[in-house]
Amino acid sequence: MVMMFKERHIGIVPIQEYNCASLTPFGILCFLECLVMKFHQHVLALVFAVNEINENPNTLPNVTLGFHIYDSYYDARMTYRTTLDMLFKSHRFNPNYKCGICNSLITVIGGLSSDASFHIADILRPYKIPQIAYGSFAPGKIETTHSNSFYRMVPNEDHQYMGIIQLLVHFGWTWVGVFAEDDGGGEHFLSTLEPFLSKNGICSAFTKRIPKQAHMGDMDELFDTLSNVYLPLMEDKPSTLILYGGSLTIMLLMTITYLPHPDYKGNASVAKVWIMTSQIDIILTGLQRGFDIQFFQGAFSFSIHTKELPGFQEFLQTIKPHSTRADGFLKDFWEQAFVCSFPNPQELVYEGGLCTGEERPSHQDATTEEWLMGEKHKLHDLQPWQLQPFLQGISFNNSAGETISFNANGEMGGGFDITNMVIFPNRSFQRVKVGSVSEGKGFVIHKAMIIWPRGFNQGIPISVCSDSCQSGYRKLKKEGEKFCCYDCALCPDGKISDQKDMDDCLQCPEDRYPSKDKDQCFPKHLTFLSYKEPLGVILISVAAFFSFITALVLGTFIKNKDTPIVKANNRDISYILLVSLLLCFLCSLLFLGQPNNVTCILRQPAFGIIFSVVISCVMAKTITVVVAFMATRPGSSMRKWVGKRLANSIIFSCTLIQSGICVVWLATCPPFPDLDMHSQSNEIIALCNEGSVLMFYLVLGYMGFLAIISFTVAFLARKLPDTFNEAKFITFSMLLFCSVWLTFVPTYQSTKGKYMVAVEIFSILASSVGLLGCIFSPKCYIIIFRPELNDREQLTKRKTY
Structure with missing residues (x-):
């Protein structure tokens, strides 16, 4: 198609990006016709823009714009040839020869694909002719190779990449498949996208590269290509697929979904959510007639932000195939758009009926790309290279009310619209804007407007490799x-x-x-052995009961202090022993209740010292019996030890040593209140930290040492004459005492929390009760129930009492 011009013209390369030689059976030829339909919409948008400029005397006065359209046929050789032909038009191809009308070329609008535009730039760059590209390209490649030639009417693709990531994150799609065209743009897309996927916790189930050109003539190669893409495409997982590519990519993909595959036995209608990049969004309209596009129902596509252009719809209504002779594409476009045919003598059957030329659009995709150029400048003597600084600093409002400007990288600002494809039963469709992504506004999505693929029953699809792990x-x-x-x-x-x-x-x-x-x-609940809980009440009751019993025994002994049975075996030691046992029962109360500084400091030292007094008294009584027996022998030197002095010395010295140990303990590392956070999973244990575990076990060890000595002496003296012998009862008492405290150590170590305290209280009470019962119960029995036996003569005659 050629538009005539007066002063200036613009070259458009290309309008159709396909190689006819590479397309053969399976109904693929219909794609070629359909592609023309979409590209023709681009041409109509350009025609409208040029007409608007030419008809407005305030935009370019005395200047009329025109344009030529060239076809690259998706081939590098043809792209170079047509670009040179545009520059050096003649009857014969003469590079660097300019004639007449061609001197008016000021700029070129490139194609949708990056490769075609780069090939054009290779020719234009030496002549400093700017190229305006309206396709979305990989930014890295442009900036490194063609930065001075490109002015892109599209935002930076990085916004689109981030939009894809944010869309996946928003819906929780962490298991996705990726299809990308096998070229530089696809490689850049994958290298840019994949790090963002990993960073946001998203995995690619597979990454498939779709050949840029499928060599359909070789059937083996064709089916190898189909197998590489078909099987992962039809798997149940993942449910979300990302597609990056161009016109041939979508053509091949549609062919794959249409053809049956011998290796696949599953359901070929597996529902998928497609996420398509802007390149595919631009050309998708041409697929309406080729195949059933229900496969793309509910697809998301990123499209360059557009806005309804005033007057464009009215312009489209004025176009009719019979009145527009200069447009050689319009007839084909009309037949495809309205599913009809113009009369042809060679055809007898017309698909969809005859075209009248009066058909009007319905359910057609109204999305168009509108590029408007113009400023109040004199262009008569303008050279192409002089347009470069003008484009770099351009900023104006177009007729849609939006600001047009290029940034330092030659890119237009703005962002991408996120559209949702709604496909109707008659294969027409509508793209509904459901969100956007841009540098200024960020990511916006309106879930209520989204139509999901039918296979998901209108619910939000799930695309994960593994089901979510619930809380816990x-x-x-x-x-x-x-x-x-x-x-x-x-x-x-x-x-x-x-x-x-x-x-x-x-x-x-x-x-x-x-x-x-x-x-x-x-x-956690704070826990300790409380006075109010049942265990605490029982222990208090036992301690109080035996304290009362001990006090009664002491009172009985004091009342009967002059009787032979009380005077035997040192009356004063019995008093000290009873008072000490009373204190033992009472000191157990220090272990109850919430620990504080006073109770923590007192409980263990008091327990250790009092029990040392008790054991010392028992040991003194036993040694007194032994010494008294030995003193009865004629000429014995032991008589000087008989009396109170020996017993008092034993009690004092043994108690002094234990007291010294406790003083050192309190002076160096005293016990203190503490909280045990770890022993029990759901409790905080309030306890007394012993400060020094060594000193604690040293106190226990010293008590054990005294107990062993007492037990040994008592055991050896158990067969002495009965009148002087208390050793049998002391032996039983010390056996019980040692058994209790030997059991205490492992039990104490194996319990936690308040039960450790309960174990120690029980050991104190049990050992005290054992001493009280074994040593004093026989004497109390005689005093209370057999007073007639409490006589010296009777005691002398008795073998035991």
Whole structure:
């Protein structure tokens, strides 16, 4: 198509990007016709823009714009040839020869594909002729090779990449398939997108490169290509597919979905959510008649932001095939757009009926790309290279009310619209804007406006490799698979996960514990052996009861202090022993209640010193019996030890040593109140930290040492004459005492929390009761129930009492 001009013209390369020689059977030829339909809409938009400029005397006064259209046939050789032909038009091809009308060329509008535009730039760059591209290209390649030649009427593609990522994140699609055209643009797309996928927790189930040109003549090669793409396309997972490419990419993909495949036995109508880049969005309209496009129902596409252009729809209504002779494409366009045919003597049957030329659009895609150029400048003597600084600094409002300007990289600002494809039963469709992504406004999506593919029953599709791990579980990576594929493992003890799909469980704070489902942390309860709880009440009652019994025994002994049975075996030691046992029962109360500084400092030292006095008294009584027996022998030197002095010395010295140990303990590392956060999962244990465990066990060890000595002496003296012998009862008492405290050590170590305290209280009470019962119960029995036996003569005659 050629538009005549007066002063200036613009070259358009190309309008059709396909290689006819590479397309053969399977109904693919219909694509060629359909592609013309979409590209013709681009031409109509350009015609409208040029007419608007030419008809407005205030835009370019005394200047009329025109344009030529050239076809590259999707071939590098043809692209170079047509570009040179545009520059050096003549009857014969003469490079660097300019004649007449061609001197008016000021700029070139490139094609949709990056390769075609780059080939054009290779020719234009030496002549400093600017190229305006309206296709979306990989920015890195442009900036490094053709930065001085390109002015892109599209935003930076990086916005589109981030829009894809944000769309996936918004709907939770972490398992996606990626199809990309096998060229530089596709390689850049993959290298840019894949790091963002990983960074946002998204995995690509597969990445397939679609050949830029399918060599359809070789059937084996054709089916190899189909197999490489067909099988992953029809798998149930993933449900979300990303597609990057151009016109031939979508053609091949549609062919693949149309043809049956011998290796695939599944359901060929598996529902998918497609996410398409802007290049595919531009050319998708041409597929309406070729195949059933229900496969793309609900697809998302990123399209360059557009706005309704005033007057354009009215312009389209004025176009009729019979009145527009200069447009050689309009007839084909009309037949495809309205499914009709113009009369042809060679055809007897007309698909869809005859065209009248009066048909009007219905359900046609109204999206167009409008590029308007113009400023109040004199262009009569303008050279192409002089347009470069003008384009670099251009900024104006077009007739749609939007600001047009290029940034430092030769890109137009703005962003991308996110459209949702709604396909009707008659194969017509409508693209509904459901969101946008731009540098200024960020990512915006309106979920209520989205129509999902029919296979998802209008619910939001799920595209994940593994089902979500619920709260209380963590993701456990599957060996040899991508990080999006995982099993779910229950959080370990002490940890929780309060969200879905957590990579690791969180440790609860020290003062909190995990719930049963391990999905939240509850505050721990402060626990200690309280006076009010049943166990505490029982221990208090036992301690009070035996304290009362001990006091009664002491009172009985004091009342009967002059009787032989009380005077035997040192009356004063019995008093000290009874008072010490009373204090033992009472000191157990220091272990009850919430620990504080006073109770923590007093409880263990008091317990250690008082029990040392008790054992010292028992040992003194036993040694007194032995010494008294030995002193009865004629000429014995032991008589000087008989009396109170020996017993008092034993009690004082043994108690002094234990007191010294306790003083050193309190002076160096005294006990203190503490909180145990870890022993119990759901409790904070209030306890007394012993300060120095060594000193604590040293106190116990010294008590054990005294007890062993007492037991040994008592055991050896158990067969002495009965009048002087208390050793049998002391032997039983010390045997019981040692058994209790030997059992105490492992039991104390194996319990936690308040039960440790209960074990120690029980040991104190049990050993005290054993000493009280074994040593004093026989004497009390005689004093109370057999007073007639409490006589010296009777005691002398008795073998035992």
